[in-house]
Amino acid sequence: MSRRLSFPENLYDVLGVAPAATDEEIRRAGRRKQRETHPDLGGNAAEFTRVRLAVEVLADPRHRAEHDAWLATEQGVVTPPRADGVRLRNQQRAPRSRPFEPPKAPTGEAGSAESASRSAAGRRTAGTSELAFDRIPKPRADARKMGWYRRAWPEHPDVWPGENPTPPAPTMREYATVLPFVVLGLVLIASQVIPSSPMAAPWWPATAALWLLGLVWIVLRATGRYPAITRILYWANLAVIALGAAALFLIAMMRIFDSGDGALLLTIRAIVALAGVALAALAWWGLDPRARRMDFERLLADLANESAPPADSDQWVWGEPGATAMTHSAPGVNAVRRMYAEQIVGEQLRVLERMPGVRIVHGLRLPGGDPNVATISHAVLAGRRLAVIDSVLWRAGQYGIDARGQICCNNVPLPATAQEFPHRVERLFEYFGDVAEVRGWLTVVPESSGDFSIDYARTWRRVRPASVESLLRETGDWLAEDGAEVDRLLLRDLLELRVEP
Template sequence: MNRLLSFPENLYEVLGVAPAATDEEIRRAARRRQRETHPDLGGNAADFTRVRLAVEVLSNPRHRAEHDAWLATERGVVTPPRPDGVRLRQQQRTARARPFEPPTQPAGEAGSAAAASRSAAGRSTAGADEPTYDRIPKPAADARKMGWYRRSWPEHPDVWPGLHPSPPLPTVREYVTVLPFVVLGVVLIAAQIIPTSPMATHWWFGTVALWALGLVWIVMRASGRYLALTKAVYWLSLAGISLGAAGLFLIAMMRIFDSAEGAGLLTVRAAIALAGVGLAALAWWGLEPRARRMEFDRMLADLANDSAPAADSDQRQWGQPGATAMSHSTPGVNAVRRMYAEQLVGERLAVLERMPGVRILHGLRLPGGDPRVATVSHAVLAGHRLAVIDSVLWRPGAYAIDARGQMCCDGVPLAASVQEFPHRVERMHEYFGDIAEVRGWLTVVPESAGDFSIDYARTWRRVRPASVASLLREVGDWLAEDGTDVDRLLLRDLLELQVEA
């Protein structure tokens, strides 16, 4: 990553934490501030950008150390030393201290031996034998008839942060504060060039040079780049105008003492020059919000360019459906059945790519979980909406959630491990809830022909049971609200959870 040698402000104050704050305190403050400033929740986009930058910098130990050094040098704020660490999001890459031990009695998920024994004891499972892929009915789902699919979608998404920050539209404040300086320069130059004007002078090119210098720092300040150089050009412009005004006043005074003509006109020209100084200062003040926002946006773009997928990347999917099932499934899970289910569902998720902002990942672990175990089949991201999907291959039957919140087949509760997926979605919500809305779908694929139905009357808090057809319809309708947006920083954090096959 590039070194961030300077910062626009004290980022601890942006989050409302002390410089000695722990990683956990920063994480909690980040979630709170991002909720308060999120544009979709009534917040301000500029404030949200400030908070996102603060989170990116302070959650990375290297950038945080650079920020602390800048604070000590520029603001005189000394922060206490802290041990080196890793990025907050990457802290969860390693497994917990408990060593991995394969269970002696696998907890029965659909298709496991333990599940079969439970079925004999009266607890139904969704299938225990080993199916053949070619004999599994392929789910029929025609997305072309779905509302989200029939919408008109642009060819390219809106990517944030972009490769370079996009300047915001001019505001009323900027028009009111910048235009007077520009107009005064144009009028004064015209008055000095026109021969018949009483203010005509052979030194008009000096006014043109100072006015052009003013335009240079206005453009530089509006872009938020080269901050030190912008200040230097600004002060050089003010110094030139001020010296010109002082010289005109001096000449006017000399003519007054000598009783010569033209003293009044020189005094007027000097007063106009002083007005130019005031208008230049006003323009500098008026561009302050734009300059700060552009500086924040530029730093976020640099961070994204260093650590996230490229802004112009055409890649829409990461991983292959079912690739992690055989070697990275949760102990006790029938890996073959899981692989078949993930392949059948994952292949059909590709239709969601009709929305330009959709990004699909296969085979993810839980934050803080074992990095060798893929507990999430698929994740579909669009803007700030994250759909977490689990794919299971079960026998035909009538599936529903009972009053106790248990998944049942034909009225009989399934094995306890089947009920774990809602807890996984809650964990993803706890991890990404500060910047994304998270929902889950437990997708059931019938292993053979027969009566198959899902009762949607009851759902879990953030998770719905689904067939492949209802999955595509519901996920598509939900993601369509952000279907044109790509958040590269959120996508980067999600990619850190992907398990390599």
């Protein structure tokens, strides 16, 4: 890191774990706290920001070491030594999917749609200059007729965290605690400037300077900028006002023992100065929740600026559809057929870019899996919603989910390799925890013309089978709820799973 981070509080206390907590304990505590504080689940946005920062810091060995060093220096809390592990979200997990089974040879009508047509695809490609891809029907979906497409979308998305933290809207507490100090300063300056006023004084420029100094630290504290300088200005402001009040009290006492002329007026001025000290302290206290939230937002912005795409980046797509299929497919997968399916579906996904917050990533691996094996065709992120898409090129027929949860073609279950995608989506759901909503779509592209339909009577828990048209309609409607938002930290974590071609 280019500079050392400073933290607003003990982040172990935020998650309710001990400093010696393991990565697994932090993961469980982080998921529980995020579920409790998530704004979409009835939680508080400020609390969710605190928890999100705690997870981001304590999940990364380098940032956790910085936090532990800060704890030891600032609060005297010494954490026990431990070996640095991997990032929380990159932990190895036991796969929930079935072990790989090589596809069985087709026997009559019970053969799979994938294996039955594999040899035919090879014969069409071999020994001829005409590509089999040209013979595959290219489904076209008219998204202009879909509800999400007709929405009025803003020109630019709402990016979080931004390059700099964005101050929240003022609250009644802030108005009630800050305005008295501002109004008292204005009234006092006006009473000193007007010659006919009994409070008129030649030192009104000094009063105005102190009032302006107060406005400076109020603005800095409200915006969360330069916290160290803000604290120095605040204490300097209070010290000068308090010294002025003490001097007025001293002069008033001397006047009482001398002639008594003007002692009462000087005493009133001293009391007003003390009231200014009290109101300044009240304004500082009233802005404390905002300042704490801005500290968390600033740290999250620093983490995002360090590792995530820039806040003003205009890049919407990472990778090319099908680019990883030929060299990074899992064993047992027909790489050519997968490449064709990903190219067809990936091209159609570009219509989702109508939503300003949509970000598309092609060719991803499983968390904790082989970094050179792309097992997920596409991922579309909008805000905190993540659509995971698998593209397959199968023969025409009627597809559906049977009572045992297996995908079938013409009522014949497909082999084990065709049943893996729902398990992969579950892995991603565990990987992102409650920070993101994860859903999946298994998109079937028919390899030839003929009767093709999908029965939606049954679906998996988080995954639906889909055609290209239903994919665009369903993902568009679902992503549209966050279609104008970009979560840079989620996008960063998604890009970490991308397999380079």
